[in-house]
Amino acid sequence: MSDAALSQPAPAMRSIAGRDIGLKRRYAAERRFRAFGIAAITIGLVFLVALFASIVSKGYTAFQQTRITLTVDFDPAIIAPNGDRTAAGIMSGDAFRFDTLMQNAVITTLSLDPDDEDGLYDALDLFSKGSVPLLRRTIAEDPSLIGQKRDVEFYADGNIDAFVKGAISADVPEEQRVVKDAQIKVLQELQADGHVHKAFNTGLFTFGNSTRPEVAGVGVAIVGSFWMMLVVLVLSLPIGVAASIYLEEFAPKNRLTDLIEVNINNLAAVPSIVYGILGLSVFINFAHLPRSAALVGGLVLTLSTLPTIIIATRAALKAVPPSIREAGLGVGASKMQTIFHHVLPLAMPGILTGTIIGLAHALGETAPLLMIGMKAFVADVPTSPLEPATALPTQIYMWATEPERAFVERTSAAIMILLAFLFVMNAAAVVLRRAFERRW
Amino acid sequence: MGSFWLLVVVAALAAIGLVAGRIRVGTLAKSSGTPPHSRPAYYGSYLAIWTALPAVVLLVVLAIVRPIIVDTAVRQQLPEAATADGANLSLTMGVIEEVSRGLKVLSTEELDNLKLGLVAARPLFASKGIALASDVPPYMIAAAQTRNSVDGTLGVILETAVIALAGFGFVFAFLKIRPRLRARGSVETVILGVLIAASSVAILTTIGIVASMLFEALHFFSQVSPASFFFGTVWDPRFAAAGSGGSQGQFGLLPLAWGTLYISALALLVAVPIGLFAAIYMAEYASSTVRSVAKPLLEILAGIPTIVYGFFALVTVGPAIRDFLAIPLGLGQSGNNVVTAGLVMGIMIIPYVSSLSDDIITAVPRALRDGSLGLGATKSETIKRVVLPAALPGIVGAILLAASRAIGETMIVVLAAGVAARISANPFEEMTTITVKIVNQLTGDLEFTSPQTLVAFALGITLFTVTLGLNIIALHIVRKYREQYE
Amino acid sequence: MTAVLAEAPKHQTIRTPDAVARPVKVKADTVKVFYGQKQALHGVSIDIPERAVTAFIGPSGCGKSTFLRCINRMNDTIAGCRVEGRIAIDNKDIYDPDLDVVELRARVGMVFQKPNPFPKSIFENVAYGPKIHGLARSKADLEEIVVTSLKKASLFNEVKDRLHEPGTGLSGGQQQRLCIARAIAVSPEVILMDEPCSALDPIATAKVEELIDELRTNFTIIIVTHSMQQAARVSQRTAFFHLGVLVEEGPTDHIFTNPIEKRTQDYITGRFG
């Protein structure tokens, strides 16, 4: 402020009427600004759609699956050579005897020459390698089948499935594809006889991992991810909010708390694999929690999600105007009451946003899980968070690295399932967020 | 009674306390004529806290101590040979635990047979659904029995102690209740304690991270000179193992630091304008329907696994940028480049900026907007000059968070920008980041204590320090420009 | 926007023409305002003369602020608020879709009922309007505008040493005067003042009244006030609102000495309700 301005006497006011206030330029700026906003959202959504389209176009076929029906003769001589028809009896003994059962079914259904070994193996290769164990389990669950002749639906081998869906083309020379001409012939025969059909792939959701794409599923991963997210939600939301409240509302404002604030911001920049290392040494090596367990995964992800939630929550708390706090304190509410009754509800949308983003990120996180053994082959669906499990992203990662063509679509399908998971999580949070939103 | 039931009992006692406290203060207030200091509910909580808190703390402590005592007791029983080797001991203890689990489900007759050696342990246990890898020697059965009895005794002691403490706490607090007791203060102190404990999780995490990295990093610096690490311009750790005769100075940090900076900066260049404009549009212009759809949709971008982004970058974006930008401009041939990584990563972190900023912008009081609009400002002027400055701290926080995510990301960088460490200004070349190399060196096929592995920790601690510095600067900037409304 | 002229008679305003006829600046015709379902104004029609001070009086909640906010379309910013009827300034319908709201608001300044300084420095608060409208040609010019406006709002002496401290750190009355300074800094043609003196002490009030008197020679001023004395002191015309209806309107001396409606009479003599 110059002294000249200070000492001048007040001049008469100049009216704004008729003066150019640059409206044209300002409206152009306004329109530009608005257009930028629309463009920004559009760009974001376009990328989302592009990603979605590429995933869905690759993955939608995985929800359908080729099945082949065979007539199986449940021959007691093979199944229960010693007469033990109990489930335990079926599940014990020579495991390879059920291969014979399967071979017989193929030979009779296709009327093959029993001595043509190559022909038999080519035909057998049409079926999932998991067929035999599945057959065995079916019999164990229902021993009354023994002695009957029944039509049984088998999963087609992953390559055959891919072939039927057109992912493997018959046009390329035989030596460049995994499906042999002989197999195609047999398959066509089967199709002509109506033995081949497509069905919804329920196993994709319920089965554990498998080396055979046709019976591989994300069941274990869904359960694992679910438990991890539960642990993350149950721990990181309350801890994050509690920590934020303390730091923002109660902690004395001094260098130490500044340091803590900066430090928490900084934790967000720590590569997530470092959390994996920390988790490995603290939860597994020190606390002796089991490796590959969803609980440990959840704990590690909690640590890596906390900074996000804390930062978002603190920002939201800061944005609540002080007059609300004054009003609360003024009627004799304690600081704690004021915060929990008035400030926190107003900050809730921001807190939920932080939680959604934090959880979304945690859900898609792979690197730290690598360190604690969650990128593993796990076939059995875990029944508690302490049992070995995988997670959706690690499962996706593993499938993405499988050489078989049939895993390509399943990888995309698994991503779609993960996104569906994400949608559900977001939807829940959006509903909550709307409930808390208030315009001033 | 397991820990679960113990907790149930304590919880039940606490629930009784919740009611008893209220009643107690009510009657006392009536008889003495002094009104209670706090609401009756606080006296209930006060009593409940005194009942449950010490008991639960004791329970946790004992639960940690109990296995240690049991192990010590069992170990003393074992023959010399079994305890000699530490590694084997842990396995033996594992088997004993398994056996002791089995013993609990055996009938007395089976137990006697087992002890007399009439039946072998393995098939017997197998029939009970407990798998043993091999048969167990008799001393293990004896040890398992000891284990069971010690554990059982301890269990009884623990239960008694916990319940007694809960009871004591109950009585103590019950007697302490009187109308002038500042129950609310006490309860809120406990809540404050909980809040502080929650904050300390973040602190402990930092300590854990720093401690786990610092020690190994020092180890690294004892093998490789800090100068060659911090000022080295070549990153080629493979052949510089200490003592292997290779030249030192192949652990140059600079190319990685440069790559990190370059890629993150580009990512922010994408994410900040898009995110901020999206946030502004959603908060200030869009109808509530548009907003409630667009916002969660954008948030999905943060949750897509990074490997998906990575392959998207590698297969779609990278070649497109190479073919339509790099080659026509004559700037490079590589489908792996900084631009791809920056672009794709920028997309991933958009929601960090957009959603968080949107909430902060919405929270700015309407009176401020009215003030500006009332002066004839256009909406965009109001936003730029009044709303955004008022929302600045939150927005900076959101941007920092986005930057942090960009710095910490691996998969996208690997697939989009490659793993070649180099310094170049050309954004159409391959480059890589510190985080990528941390992951690489840690998961590498490398010796345990070689500098090749340890360098990961040195990188980690360096990254930590640098980002800390950046955050401090950001804090100061925010402090300087912060506009506290009302 | 359709003007519903066939209005129920109970909403008829009683108008007493002024002896000195002045050109009309703002003309409202059966203005109705709804907040969602709730109707806050039931058809207000009034002519507001140019270069004069018009005071709105009436009990709290009767719709004064609501009507005031219609005149520079600040109601647009309230979700769920709907305006019917016609308001014209200089014979131009301000609810015409073609009309430029920004220009309108630049021409029709406003001082709000609750002081709402920006969380910026005192200087920036006042400089804001001139800056966005590009009214200052130079820095010195801008400084001059700021100082003049602060002086007119009689705040300058109190804040001259702390022009660069935040405006939110002022006392309630100081904030109110800051908002007045901010509004007059852009020299609008019409100034709407919603209880500008409610937080002010008598001396500051007197100064603001002096300012209003001075401004009146060039500008049109509408002021909401709860103080009859103030209305009597500063205004040439007075409008009395009650329950969303403009009950009576006319030259101030007339309204205060010889009101036609009983409600008006009751209100100004304090015998109300």
Place this chain on the structure above:
Amino acid sequence: MTAVLAEAPKHQTIRTPDAVARPVKVKADTVKVFYGQKQALHGVSIDIPERAVTAFIGPSGCGKSTFLRCINRMNDTIAGCRVEGRIAIDNKDIYDPDLDVVELRARVGMVFQKPNPFPKSIFENVAYGPKIHGLARSKADLEEIVVTSLKKASLFNEVKDRLHEPGTGLSGGQQQRLCIARAIAVSPEVILMDEPCSALDPIATAKVEELIDELRTNFTIIIVTHSMQQAARVSQRTAFFHLGVLVEEGPTDHIFTNPIEKRTQDYITGRFG
């Protein structure tokens, strides 16, 4: 907190004892308040009698709100605000570290200068205090408290159909009355009112004044006002502040008719500055 009694003489307050001696409820002794570097109060000492209305008057920015906020320690919430000196209520130092601030604020209610309703329903706004203090035994009881409080603040008739709509959707004066209702709903011993009637029309003002008069029989009331008339009407004692100093304090009629200090005289006659 150390009481610096050796104070510069220019900050000496002139006190005129009341004819009817009342017990002292609030006793302040050389209270100084600093906002960061800036000193807002320069040693204020005053005795405020029980069951009477004390009015604080003085030009805008002189420190009335600041002093008022010291009495229920609302200044604790402002970062950088520091209070020196001693304030006692019922002879107990309220800045004693042992004192429960929350209890203090429950006993010393406050109506703020700028209305600040919670962004909740009107009902919730008023019910909040009674709820947290457990003043209502039943729902019906609570409703009664809310209705009574709203009635006392003469807001009830206007809002009775919309008790469950947000308090932020009220007119300025209605919000102010809502805040009054909220404050009296917990029946505090001392009520601090920072310009409670500044946004109110004469009738509402009269009602609030009536309320104050009624409350005075049981409670101690301190009111900041810019209206001499109001001070004269409702208060028994008046304190005149100027530039952070309590210039003169005494029985209201005495202050208004026969002030000792020239500054006081100038102020109340409007000849100030």
Place this chain on the structure above:
Amino acid sequence: RDQIKIAGSSTVLPYATIVAESFGEANPSFKTPIVEGGGSGAGLKEFCKGAGEDTIDIANASRKIKDEEVANCKANGVSEIQEVKFGYDGIVFASDAKGPDFAFTPKDVFLALAAQVVVDGKLVDNPNTKWSDVNASFPEWEIAAYIPGEKHGTREVFETKVLQAGCKATGALDAFIASGLSKDDAAKACAKVRKDGKAVDIDGEYNETLSRIDSNKTGIGVFGLAFYENNKDKLKVATFEGVVPTTESIAKGEYPVSRPLYFYVKKAHLGVIPGLKEYVEYFLADQMIGPRSPSAAKGLVPAPKTERKQFLADFQAGKTL
């Protein structure tokens, strides 16, 4: 613990999972083992953490355990390690299916990818930028090779069987020794890969390599045989020293770039973890690693019958390192 835990080589991973899966199916009394990848080094690192319940039982490796690793194991109390060899793996060079045929020799690859080569009798930084610079019969493609990153066991094979062989063949080895390096260091120098971006380390898996060839059609990738066989429609394999890589040519020892696959068992766990012994024996059965086995279908190159018998016998003999 009643479940076997395994970690290590990503090359062995598919075979180990196949075995684990069918082991679990065939033996309902044991749970299906948990198999982790991560690479040979990472697996052995985990393996050598110590003995006991919280450590893994088996480490898979696509190379032999190193002396340092054995020493580290010992230091951590893992004194008895049983090495089990179970088959072979071939490493192939492949390019985009639509491109021309390649016939590589170690010399070509060395000249294209080594950090230093001999030009006019002098060691210089590799000057070759196009494949045609290396061998006139190759197309004029910019050199871009995607080779296994240093975290993979495969890298070691690549270095010893390809680069070091090429080093010798071009005379660079002698030049290195002549320049004053010890024999060991010279060998190390031979294995050094150029760092100017022409050779790209792939620390991920083969499908990343495939994607890179997808996005850069003139790239050459290094793959496992199994991966190539599953993607024959997208890739064209190169011959190496005139031999086409197939299961047969590798099994016969004709194709030079192959290596044995191993897993390492903690002997101390054998009597403790239920099913561990059974798993190893199951792994070594003909049905699992023989020519008709699912592992073979996945790309494992089975060892000859007599050798397979030997694997099992060695394990059952309980020989430790």
